[in-house]
Amino acid sequence: QPQLVESGGGSVQPGGSLRLSCAASGFTFNYYAIGWFRQAPGKERERVSCISFDSGTTNYADSVKGRFTISRDKSKNTVYLQMNSLNVEDTAVYSCAVTLGPCPVPTSYLYFSSWGQGTQVTVSS
Numbered sequence: 099q100p101q102l103v104e105s106g107g108g109s110v111q112p113g114g115s116l117r118l119s120c121a122a123s124g125f126t127f128n129y130y131a132i133g134w135f136r137q138a139p140g141k142e143r144e145r146v147s148c149i150s151f152d153s154g155t156t157n158y159a160d161s162v163k164g165r166f167t168i169s170r171d172k173s174k175n176t177v178y179l180q181m182n183s184l185n186v187e188d189t190a191v192y193s194c195a196v197t198l199g200p201c202p203v204p205t206s207y208l209y210f211s212s213w214g215q216g217t218q219v220t221v222s223s
Contacts, residue, residue, distance in 0.1 A: 100125040100212035102194050107217030110184055118179040118217060120194035125212075128152070131201045132177040133210050134168060136190035136219075146192070148201035149177060155201055161187070184221045191216040 106118040120132060133148040147158045147168040156168050167180040177194060195210035202209040 100130075100196050102196065102212055102214035104192065104194055104214040104217040107192060107219045109220040109222065111223055112185050112221055114184050114221070115180070115182045116184065116219060118181065118192055118194075118219075120177040120179075120214060122175045122177070122196070125196070127175045128172060130196040130198055132168075132170065132194055132196055133201065133207075134177075134179045134192060134194050135207055135210075136188075136192045138190040141190075143193075143207045144190075145205040145207065147179060150200045151198075157201055159205070181219070184219075186221050186223075189219060189221050191218050193217075 101124045103121045129151055131148055131150045134146045135143050136146050137143040146162055147166055149156045149168045149170050153170055165183045170177045193214050193216040195213045197210045
């Protein structure tokens with residue numbers, strides 16, 4: 099049973115940075131793509147980024163392109179989301195989840211499963 103645990107959230111000022119971690123266990127990490135999602139109060143869950151099972155493909159929501167970077171460390175079964183130049187619109191609960199194989203072209207969260215508990219990111223002055 100896949101298990102994902104997120105960490106690294108917190109409160110930062112606009113323009114600041116955070117690095118989120120998604121630690122995976124209970125499955126063959128190298129077979130699965132990992133997606134980062136976020137959900138702000140009153141808004142739908144949004145896919146922020148995804149990295150394919152072999153790290154060959156990464157993609158990003160338009161709202162974070164050029165500011166966020168996703169990566170994975172196979173030796174640690176961990177996926178990271180480096181977030182730079184944060185703004186107040188980035189405030190949300192960030193969660194990671196898995197899907198077998200490559201990143202799905204549709205960005206819906208319905209293609210992913212085994213969600214972590216989430217980590218809060220708050221950007222405010």
